[in-house]
Amino acid sequence: MSTNSELQQTISDMVDDHRGILAADESLPTITKRFAAIDVEASEENRRAYRALLLDTPDLGKYISGVILFEETLGQQDDSRTPLPKVAWSQKIVPGVKVDKGKGPLPGAPGDLITYGLDGLGERLEHYKQQGARFAKWREVYPISRHNPTRMGRHANAEMLARYAAVCQEKGVVPIVEPEVLMDGDHDIDRCASVTEHVLHSVFHALHLHGVSLEHMILKPNMVLPGKDCRRADPEEVAEATLRILKRTVPAAVPSINFLSGGQGPEEATANLNAINQLKGNAPWQLSISYGRALQQPALHAWLGKAENREKAQQALLKRARLNSLARQGKYDPSMENSDA
Numbered sequence: 645m646s647t648n649s650e651l652q653q654t655i656s657d658m659v660d661d662h663r664g665i666l667a668a669d670e671s672l673p674t675i676t677k678r679f680a681a682i683d684v685e686a687s688e689e690n691r692r693a694y695r696a697l698l699l700d701t702p703d704l705g706k707y708i709s710g711v712i713l714f715e716e717t718l719g720q721q722d723d724s725r726t727p728l729p730k731v732a733w734s735q736k737i738v739p740g741v742k743v744d745k746g747k748g749p750l751p752g753a754p755g756d757l758i759t760y761g762l763d764g765l766g767e768r769l770e771h772y773k774q775q776g777a778r779f780a781k782w783r784e785v786y787p788i789s790r791h792n793p794t795r796m797g798r799h800a801n802a803e804m805l806a807r808y809a810a811v812c813q814e815k816g817v818v819p820i821v822e823p824e825v826l827m828d829g830d831h832d833i834d835r836c837a838s839v840t841e842h843v844l845h846s847v848f849h850a851l852h853l854h855g856v857s858l859e860h861m862i863l864k865p866n867m868v869l870p871g872k873d874c875r876r877a878d879p880e881e882v883a884e885a886t887l888r889i890l891k892r893t894v895p896a897a898v899p900s901i902n903f904l905s906g907g908q909g910p911e912e913a914t915a916n917l918n919a920i921n922q923l924k925g926n927a928p929w930q931l932s933i934s935y936g937r938a939l940q941q942p943a944l945h946a947w948l949g950k951a952e953n954r955e956k957a958q959q960a961l962l963k964r965a966r967l968n969s970l971a972r973q974g975k976y977d978p979s980m981e982n983s984d985a
């Protein structure tokens with residue numbers, strides 16, 4: 645198969661009008677934090693058992709079309725010794741992998757951050773492909789302050805995303821491009837809108853310069869939201885601001901925009917996605933999810949590290965996946981949270 649048809653096949657398997665992506669790729673520090681909240685040790689076996697539970701969830705493939713895995717999960721198996729990427733694909737959930745290596749300060753731009761991991765990426769991708777990964781994900785993070793992100797920071801972060809995406813496509817791997825403007829701070833929604841507009845503009849400029857095929861990538865942006873320490877915005881306000889900025893910056897060639905959940909609660913993230921889809925009009929892209937916390941939090945708290953809670957945890961994951969599938973079609977109502985129907 646040519647690289648282009650390989651990329652197109654992966655996009656076709658991942659993008660439709662009712663499913664979304666599950667982010668289960670927490671790095672070691674992040675999964676340790678999540679497990680600490682339920683008093684569970686982040687041992688390799690616990691990480692395997694938890695992620696096997698998620699991927700084994702009956703019917704998950706009805707609502708989820710792709711799963712982002714952490715590198716180690718690609719090599720792990722479920723209880724019946726089936727490799728976890730194979731478990732995902734048995735439900736037509738395309739397995740993918742987070743390929744960035746975390747972040748640190750960007751020299752010369754105090755307050756800005758930069759992500760590591762480009763060295764040797766091509767060879768790593770070849771190995772991940774053999775393990776079953778068909779797409780990849782890379783996240784650049786933009787904190788907001790009075791002075792951040794700087795112009796230099798935006799430029800440097802965009803370059804990283806574009807170089808990563810170009811290497812992926814060369815290897816026949818679909819890149820998820822994730823520029824995340826953080827919710828931390830007391831800035832208002834207008835400040836988030838203005839920063840997100842600058843960020844997305846610089847990202848698409850860099851993608852163009854590096855010859856990335858927009859038809860064969862997925863964008864994973866933040867929604868436009870007020871900072872955590874500012875007053876909350878209602879879903880209609882979030883939807884209006886998010887769509888305004890996306891329409892100004894994201895070319896129609898991009899097949900799908902899959903939001904991250906950031907610091908939003910599970911129900912808030914579903915309600916905001918629903919409002920975005922109700923207001924989208926003739927927007928050219930699919931508008932879906934690539935949620936981590938907002939899909940997993942109820943499942944994690946139902947599991948509590950105990951094998952006897954496995955089914956309860958799977959039901960909690962399936963409920964969030966199903967409600968987000970409805971929200972993705974603009975058919976969600978908060979009253980559905982209380983019914984099992």
Ligand SMILES: O=P(O)(O)OC[C@H]1O[C@](O)(COP(=O)(O)O)[C@@H](O)[C@@H]1O
Binds near residue numbers: 675905
């Ligand atoms: O552990 P990391 O690399 O900081 O990433 C944390 C999470 O952030 C995400 O990029 C977005 O997830 P959220 O929806 O929880 O914000 C996930 O893909 C990832 O698991």
